[in-house]
Amino acid sequence: MSDSLGERKQWTQLIHVDEVEQGASRIEYAKKACFVVRDEETFLVFDSICPHRNVNIPSDAIQGMTLVCPMHQWKFNLENGECIEKGNYAPLNKIQHKVENGMLYLFL
Numbered sequence: 001m002s003d004s005l006g007e008r009k010q011w012t013q014l015i016h017v018d019e020v021e022q023g024a025s026r027i028e029y030a031k032k033a034c035f036v037v038r039d040e041e042t043f044l045v046f047d048s049i050c051p052h053r054n055v056n057i058p059s060d061a062i063q064g065m066t067l068v069c070p071m072h073q074w075k076f077n078l079e080n081g082e083c084i085e086k087g088n089y090a091p092l093n094k095i096q097h098k099v100e101n102g103m104l105y106l107f108l
């Protein structure tokens with residue numbers, strides 16, 4: 001698969017699942033970041049870039065299972081990425097992921 005720039009996406013190792021906290025956490029990789037939401041052995045991964053104006057949302061924006069962008073206070077539900085308050089209701093971008101041999105991989 002390729003993106004709009006024609007670059008090939010590939011599975012990229014992010015972190016060992018034992019290092020991922022339950023609930024939401026922000027994990028940095030390759031000068032980028034993502035929000036990983038863990039519920040037991042189920043994971044969701046969202047890009048840290050706000051869908052409003054491309055702001056890289058910091059870790060202190062996590063409020064339980066809600067993410068509040070510090071720039072204009074759009075609120076996102078971290079259980080599904082949906083915008084739940086303010087904004088035009090554009091959701092967080094999900095990142096395809098998989099767990100293999102105890103490692104969390106992202107398709108980037």
Ligand code: FES
Pocket residue numbers: 050051052053054055069070071072073074
């Ligand atoms: S940049 Fe995130 S709410 Fe505006």
